[in-house]
Amino acid sequence: xxxxxxxxxxxxxxxxxxxxxxxxxxxxxxxxxxxxxxxxxxxxxxxxxxxxxxxxxxxxxxxxxxxxxxxxxxxxxxxxxxxxxxxxxxxxxxxxxxxxxxxxxxxxxxxxxxxxxxxxxxxxxxxxxxxxxxxxxxxxxxxxxxxxxxxxxxxxxxxxxxxxxxxxxxxxxxxxxxxxxxxxxxxxxxxxxxxxxxxxxxxxxxxxxxxxxxxxxxxxxxxxxxxxxxxxxxxxxxxxxxxxxxxxxxxxxxxxxxxxxxxxxxxxxxxxxxxxxxxxxxxxxxxxxxxxxxxxxxxxxxxxxxxxxxxxxxxxxxxxxxxxxxxxxxxxxxxxxxxxxxxxxxxxxxxxxxxxxxxxxxxxxxxxxxxxxxxxxxxxxxxxxxxxxxxxxxxxxxxx
Amino acid sequence: xxxxxxxxxxxxxxxxxxxxxxxxxxxxxxxxxxxxxxxxxxxxxxxxxxxxxxxxxxxxxxxxxxxxxxxxxxxxxxxxxxxxxxxxxxxxxxxxxxxxxxxxxxxxxxxxxxxxxxxxxxxxxxxxxxxxxxxxxxxxxxxxxxxxxxxxxxxxxxxxxxxxxxxxxxxxxxxxxxxxxxxxxxxxxxxxxxxxxxxxxxxxxxxxxxxxxxxxxxxxxxxxxxxxxxxxxxxxxxxxxxxxxxxxxxxxxxxxxxxxxxxxxxxxxxxxxxxxxxxxxxxxxxxxxxxxxxxxxxxxxxxxxxxxxxxxxxxxxxxxxxxxxxxxxxxxxxxxxxxxxxxxxxxxxxxxxxxxxxxxxxxxxxxxxxxxxxxxxxxxxxxxxxxxxxxxxxxxxxxx
Numbered sequence: 001x002x003x004x005x006x007x008x009x010x011x012x013x014x015x016x017x018x019x020x021x022x023x024x025x026x027x028x029x030x031x032x033x034x035x036x037x038x039x040x041x042x043x044x045x046x047x048x049x050x051x052x053x054x055x056x057x058x059x060x061x062x063x064x065x066x067x068x069x070x071x072x073x074x075x076x077x078x079x080x081x082x083x084x085x086x087x088x089x090x091x092x093x094x095x096x097x098x099x100x101x102x103x104x105x106x107x108x109x110x111x112x113x114x115x116x117x118x119x120x121x122x123x124x125x126x127x128x129x130x131x132x133x134x135x136x137x138x139x140x141x142x143x144x145x146x147x148x149x150x151x152x153x154x155x156x157x158x159x160x161x162x163x164x165x166x167x168x169x170x171x172x173x174x175x176x177x178x179x180x181x182x183x184x185x186x187x188x189x190x191x192x193x194x195x196x197x198x199x200x201x202x203x204x205x206x207x208x209x210x211x212x213x214x215x216x217x218x219x220x221x222x223x224x225x226x227x228x229x230x231x232x233x234x235x236x237x238x239x240x241x242x243x244x245x246x247x248x249x250x251x252x253x254x255x256x257x258x259x260x261x262x263x264x265x266x267x268x269x270x271x272x273x274x275x276x277x278x279x280x281x282x283x284x285x286x287x288x289x290x291x292x293x294x295x296x297x298x299x300x301x302x303x304x305x306x307x308x309x310x311x312x313x314x315x316x317x318x319x320x321x322x323x324x325x326x327x328x329x330x331x332x333x334x335x336x337x338x339x340x341x342x343x344x345x346x347x348x349x350x351x352x353x354x355x356x357x358x359x360x361x362x363x364x365x366x367x368x369x370x371x372x373x374x375x376x377x378x379x380x381x382x383x384x385x386x387x388x389x390x391x392x393x394x395x396x397x398x399x400x
Numbered sequence: 401x402x403x404x405x406x407x408x409x410x411x412x413x414x415x416x417x418x419x420x421x422x423x424x425x426x427x428x429x430x431x432x433x434x435x436x437x438x439x440x441x442x443x444x445x446x447x448x449x450x451x452x453x454x455x456x457x458x459x460x461x462x463x464x465x466x467x468x469x470x471x472x473x474x475x476x477x478x479x480x481x482x483x484x485x486x487x488x489x490x491x492x493x494x495x496x497x498x499x500x501x502x503x504x505x506x507x508x509x510x511x512x513x514x515x516x517x518x519x520x521x522x523x524x525x526x527x528x529x530x531x532x533x534x535x536x537x538x539x540x541x542x543x544x545x546x547x548x549x550x551x552x553x554x555x556x557x558x559x560x561x562x563x564x565x566x567x568x569x570x571x572x573x574x575x576x577x578x579x580x581x582x583x584x585x586x587x588x589x590x591x592x593x594x595x596x597x598x599x600x601x602x603x604x605x606x607x608x609x610x611x612x613x614x615x616x617x618x619x620x621x622x623x624x625x626x627x628x629x630x631x632x633x634x635x636x637x638x639x640x641x642x643x644x645x646x647x648x649x650x651x652x653x654x655x656x657x658x659x660x661x662x663x664x665x666x667x668x669x670x671x672x673x674x675x676x677x678x679x680x681x682x683x684x685x686x687x688x689x690x691x692x693x694x695x696x697x698x699x700x701x702x703x704x705x706x707x708x709x710x711x712x713x714x715x716x717x718x719x720x721x722x723x724x725x726x727x728x729x730x731x732x733x734x735x736x737x738x739x740x741x742x743x744x745x746x747x748x749x750x751x752x753x754x755x756x757x758x759x760x761x762x763x764x765x766x767x768x769x770x771x772x773x774x775x776x777x778x779x780x781x782x783x784x785x786x787x788x789x790x791x792x793x794x795x796x797x798x799x800x
Contacts, residue, residue, distance in 0.1 A: 078509055078510065078513065109478055109524070109525070109528035109529075109532070110478070112524065112528070113478065113521055113524055113525070116520060116521075116524065116591075117517060117520075117521065120516060120517075120520065120587070121513055121516075121517065124509070124512065124513055124516065125509070125513070128509035128512070129509075131785075132509070151569050151571060152567060152568070152569035153562070153563075153564040153565065153567045153568065153569045153571075154564060154565050154567065160564060162553070162562055162564060163553075163563075164553040164554060164560060164562060165553065165554050167552060167553045167554065167733070168552070168553065169551050169552035169553045171551055171553075171574040171576070172574045172575070172576065173574070174571040174572045174573070174574055175572070175590070176571070176572065177590075177594065178594075180591075180594075183587075183590055183591060183594055186590060187520070187583075187587040187590070190575070190577075190583055190586060190587070191516075191580075191583060194577065194580075194583055197727070198727050198783050198784070199785075327597070327598050333567070383598050384598070385531075385599075
């Protein structure tokens, strides 16, 4: 299958390019380098050093016999997107080319607008180019479980049949996102649903849980093929950030009481699930929603797990909850369905502590690199508009 | 009350400015002139000639003793929006400053992007400026009944309590819009709902039916105070277009079998409802949704009414259905609630035929002006991507 990955230089895009090439697919990437710039704007770096794009592609060629087809390009530029789709003629497009950060979108109005325009226009340009040039291609779009929020009822996969005043219909499940970023994903999902309806496109919208991990497979890849791992408040996800905190002896900082429950999955599971979606496309005109996560955890529970695994590796870290910078329910019902990927053959990584151990081991060589940027380890962007960090957490105690 | 109207040069904005001034409110307007440019792009003009903005304000001053405060400005420019809000210090903002056309958004990908960016960013800039500068002000935002689409269940006003798998919650009613424009309104509504939640803003989101009419009150205003009336396929609404067709002896062109049902209301009712919303603001943090229309009609039924009223005025017009350029259900359940404005005192205009007669009478002096642009009277923009007009409808038979 000829596959185009938008956002191929990112945390998921870069390992997915390799994973799909290893399975025999012809792969191409497009990226505008935004993720590297955004993380630099947050005053941070990837904890695991990553190679420059050209080096990455050379290492890819060493491993797979040829470099991936590649375009530098911004998805907001629809003419550029058309040119890429025309030249590569993809059978499938994986859209990972969005700004993926809730805190980044909450910095101020300018950031909120930038995130919404980037994500809405980028997604629309891909839809329109596919409609115009490759109408039979399959769009696999990365959404987020955060689109649903935390309603007091179970969360189906995208749609639900309801009865209201004695009549019934199957309708899109109401979205209640929790940041300007999450709403940009809802806007994108709505546009994709409509594109399938009027243009007959086929799409899989993946409501992904929070991904963590350093390895797309069992072995760590050679240096130039490794993917990034962020630990700043905007681009670092919960478990990854806890592991980076542990490695430098910084207290682990779940938000509030840590009873918020979310779906999580390992990086390797994300690769597996996206591949399953690609290799089992929906029918023309079908807008298919998958909820993609391995298991639901509370944040405090995850911090305790990282603390325990760190202890086994000789690291003695505290757990110090910080005031929740987000506006979200402290405790709530949370029961999202996630059956469809299992039906396609998804085999979840069930030993989450073993996966955490690999992350910690992969991070240990980069302790000094994380320490040099330790001030990004606690959140400063607050949903109420304030932006301030808890000062006593800034200077981490050194690990013995 | 100090009121800022965004889109104050438009079909609703200009008469609303006068209506509110007549009720003793202090009014200001901001507009970038986009509506005039969009209609020109469609190859059309307002059927009723309208004055230039400066002339309009001079006539306003003649009538109300002083010109309205006024800013030329584009809502996508957040710095400009902040400056306007800082200078005017509004107690309420009425947001009519969006591109209001489904067909315009369906012309091609570039138009779709332009409409979504214009509407999403403009609305967001107003929200952010209000949050930063006038957090207690009330936003009255014009949405559209088209956000809901035509579900097979009743449509509540914004939210509904549902039971699902034995649990209950009150959730936003699922939206199923029917064009890129209508989705831009959904994206905006979602952003407003979230702004009320995190910033404590107060907002009324008005899901308005299709407005028709030439008069905001009983008497026609003097020439420079009149509002526009469009008849091109993008900016002319159904009844207004039927009336313009009748005046030039062109067949009335409902889409398909004309069984699509929609909510309609007279221009004067729109003024009345927006004023009721303004004068009865919601509590801080409340996101309130009103469904605003007088009555639900089928399109064929409306065409027959316009035909009958035209006949009474001596105009003999045919009804010739054209293939529906939109993708929409030909016949469907349609039962939207619309109780909240009635509870606030809304007295609907119930004699729709009398209102149509006024429109026809107001249009008759401009028959030649409409005839000169008669090729815009049939739709060309199609939801399936084609753009072509039915040729035999182009040359209207002259009225006797």
